[in-house]
Amino acid sequence: xxxxxxxxxxxxxxxxxxxxxxxxxxxxxxxxxxxxxxxxxxxxxxxxxxxxxxxxxxxxxxxxxxxxxxxxxxxxxxxxxxxxxxxxxxxxxxxxx
Amino acid sequence: xxxxxxxxxxxxxxxxxxxxxxxxxxxxxxxxxxxxxxxxxxxxxxxxxxxxxxxxxxxxxxxxxxxxxxxxxxxxxxxxxxxxxxxxxxxxxxxxxxxxxxxxxxxxxxxxxxxxxxxxxxxxxxxxxxxxxxxxxxxxxxxxxxxxxxxxxxxxxxxxxxxxxxxxxxxxxxxxxxxxxxxxxxxxxxxxxxxxxxxxxxxxxxxxxxxxxxxxxxxxxxxxxxxxxxxxxxxxxxxxxxxxxxxxxxxxxxxxxxxxxxxxxxxxxxxxxxxxxxxxxxxxxxxxxxxxxxxxxxxxxxxxxxxxxxxxxxxxxxxxxxxxxxxxxxxxxxxxxxxxxxxxxxxxxxxxxxxxxxxxxxxxxxxxxxxxxxxxxxxxxxxxxxxxxxxxxxxxxxxxxxxxxxxxxxxxxxxxxxxxxxxxxxxxxxxxxxxxxxxxxxxxxxxxxxxxxxxxxxxxxxxxxxxxxxxxxxx
Numbered sequence: 001x002x003x004x005x006x007x008x009x010x011x012x013x014x015x016x017x018x019x020x021x022x023x024x025x026x027x028x029x030x031x032x033x034x035x036x037x038x039x040x041x042x043x044x045x046x047x048x049x050x051x052x053x054x055x056x057x058x059x060x061x062x063x064x065x066x067x068x069x070x071x072x073x074x075x076x077x078x079x080x081x082x083x084x085x086x087x088x089x090x091x092x093x094x095x096x097x
Numbered sequence: 098x099x100x101x102x103x104x105x106x107x108x109x110x111x112x113x114x115x116x117x118x119x120x121x122x123x124x125x126x127x128x129x130x131x132x133x134x135x136x137x138x139x140x141x142x143x144x145x146x147x148x149x150x151x152x153x154x155x156x157x158x159x160x161x162x163x164x165x166x167x168x169x170x171x172x173x174x175x176x177x178x179x180x181x182x183x184x185x186x187x188x189x190x191x192x193x194x195x196x197x198x199x200x201x202x203x204x205x206x207x208x209x210x211x212x213x214x215x216x217x218x219x220x221x222x223x224x225x226x227x228x229x230x231x232x233x234x235x236x237x238x239x240x241x242x243x244x245x246x247x248x249x250x251x252x253x254x255x256x257x258x259x260x261x262x263x264x265x266x267x268x269x270x271x272x273x274x275x276x277x278x279x280x281x282x283x284x285x286x287x288x289x290x291x292x293x294x295x296x297x298x299x300x301x302x303x304x305x306x307x308x309x310x311x312x313x314x315x316x317x318x319x320x321x322x323x324x325x326x327x328x329x330x331x332x333x334x335x336x337x338x339x340x341x342x343x344x345x346x347x348x349x350x351x352x353x354x355x356x357x358x359x360x361x362x363x364x365x366x367x368x369x370x371x372x373x374x375x376x377x378x379x380x381x382x383x384x385x386x387x388x389x390x391x392x393x394x395x396x397x398x399x400x401x402x403x404x405x406x407x408x409x410x411x412x413x414x415x416x417x418x419x420x421x422x423x424x425x426x427x428x429x430x431x432x433x434x435x436x437x438x439x440x441x442x443x444x445x446x447x448x449x450x451x452x453x454x455x456x457x458x459x460x461x462x463x464x465x466x467x468x469x470x471x472x473x474x475x476x477x478x479x480x481x482x483x484x485x486x487x488x489x490x491x492x493x494x495x496x497x498x499x500x501x502x503x504x505x506x507x508x509x510x511x512x513x514x515x516x517x518x519x520x521x522x523x524x525x526x527x528x529x530x531x532x533x534x535x536x537x538x539x540x541x542x543x544x545x546x547x548x549x550x551x552x553x554x555x556x557x558x559x560x561x562x563x564x565x566x567x568x569x570x571x572x
Binding site (some may be wrong): 059067 | 113151157159160161164242481482483513540
């Protein structure tokens, strides 16, 4: 573990995920930041209403879709994080995006 | 821009270029670079923000500054593409083909566009093959490719206790990458028995590079105490709101492990959607049941003006893809009437053959993906529409259209991309056009479609394609 910590990246920006301040590193994908923060209820399944999260990371499954203020619904896997980005997931809003 | 060979007089504001290359991965980058160097006016289109595709996916920003360049060769290649004068259009997705059958329709954010090439090189790569198991819809189940990208590009471990399961040479690489970001890899469950010692294994002496790569992964996993189980199939993922555990069919009966993430995949399949929209003839892969593009070993399709390069033509890894890109450039240059030195195409073909032979041997060691017999009735076959395997089996007596009407299978937002391997394994994707790519092949903003529709005759699209926009409108 010590070896891993030595290599951990230093965050250089902060976003808000469901109102929680969340550190991130520029160059990371929004999906990566959500996974790092343990945010696994990213989206509600439009048919079953069950929690779902990205599986493909290539924009195909659309299960990582979240709301980014100012941009609307986006697939988190294809979005690079920006400082001050405000993100809403299905866990935070309870809505089926 | 390099001097082009196109000398037409169409009064279009956006006249055809010589070559359009679709896909900026290893094959597409080499093809575009080489075409431009040979004097062809070349456009390279890729939906990602940076060139590289999946294999040469590149770090950016502080991740790059702090963790370094992941694959410097990809960065070099991307630089060569630009230096050669290629018109690089990143962040631009191709979502359809116009009525002329060769103009590709693009979207760059909200901005619609189109580009026409006298030849089109399709280098759209591959998708991962994930087969349904009960619970694979739970958050925390990811493809090996996503686990790898999270680890290498984002430097994030997908979980703290992870299993890697399915089949293919890729699984070991993913397991090692997970160790690198501090995950505890509980085990690798390889469904095949590729690492057994038998007569065929002796051929490994011909592929020392491949063997040393595997040996390196195995050594790294062994040092970390990660067991690699062969002939063991993951049969279920458990959890309520996310992954909590898995069950594996072991040699002495089912066995369970507590984990918080699963990387699950059975290798790759060619991403042939765009080639399908371009109208290329298809064929049935006898092993996988996939409908693939009919292509010869030079990447030539039944269309004179469409050439395939890389894994869209056949799964064979990055070395083959790079060489296929060079070969496709020569084939395309020949079609453009450019001066190609005698013998160069044959040399390039020999290089492709060497690489694909090695890849073919490797993949044969792993065996095919699981057939219909091993597919659990309770698993969701279609994730988007939540259709179980048994529902599909029950409805499958009819033709694919009746199946779709009865179950909506393959009609959700992913357009069947995720369930196609399972449908193929059940023999339901064999008829040509049974599950065709539909326009738009990629989700685009509705404004792009509106703008494209008002600017030009609408692209031909079957009636069931009315799920155009990304975001809330699509779901």
